[in-house]
Amino acid sequence: MFFPGYGYHGTSFEQTYRCYPASFIDKPQLESGDKIIMPPSALDRLASLHIDYPMLFELHNAAAERISHCGVLEFIAEEGMVYMPYWMMQNMLLQEGDTVRVKNATLPKGTYVKLQPHTKDFLDISNPKAILETTLRNFSCxxxxxxxxxxxxxxxxxxxxxxxxPASAISIIETDCEVDFAPPLDYKEPERPQPSAPSSSTPIHGAEVEPPAEPKFSPFTGIGRRLDGKPSKHPTPDSLPMKGPTMATNGVKPATTNNSQASSSKQTAGKLVFGSSRSTAAGKEAQKGQAKEPKENSSKTEESKFQAFTGKKYSLKG
Structure with a gap:
């Protein structure tokens, strides 16, 4: 069926109108909901159709390919015009006087909705759940x-x-709907503190890191100096022998090996000779030499070992 002048046809309601914000007819209460104001001719057409109540409509902006849904508050607009909340016009990318397609729709009752605030300020409200419930009472879908x-x-x-x-568009009139919140768009997760570098005593993979070894203190090491200015007979620490008393100190040359022992070693090289007269004589002479100078050999051995505060005494008078 076709109604001349209004463009109605078929068994459903579908009409194109020019939209304007609610401020044009002094209806500020429209801004707190999702309902629009339509002309009286739309009511006449809807009354002749078998449609579900409450009346719900689909809004389509063909220029921007945006689709939304709304309810209706009154039928007092001028013919060919509809008034809607300004936030809805922004959502539909509509300007004053743009055309919008209005079509009746049947939506299922919602069971779940997930919301995401634009800013964290909404969460700072003392009771955001109560404020949201009060606001959604003015919404149809x-x-x-x-x-x-x-x-x-x-x-x-x-x-x-x-x-x-259960659908991309739902009715929230007289229904129990579960509401969930997503983090606000400007929400930033707090930065995690970075772990500090492990110290030298902190175990790594079950093993402890040992601190670097400190140099040991060696007492009485250095260069000795005489009070009378004369050169010291004691060697410097650099000239001291590292191991063994093989080098003599105090300027005394090390004792040489007995000539007889050297000659006997050359004679018996590679063989062991028992009862040799030469070796026996050499052994006796060595024993005599050791008996004559036992004190000198013992003093040389003791002097080869460095000991603190040991040495000869000198008089300052010279």
């Missing part, structure tokens, strides 16, 4: 991808509809 506006304490909060179930 929710559509995934829309951004609704919540007004509280002279401030506007925008919230995205992230997800709806």
């Amino acid at each position: 929710l559509t995934t991808g829309d951004s609704i506006m919540v007004a509280y304490n002279n401030k506007k909060y925008y919230i995205d509809i992230v997800e709806t179930k």
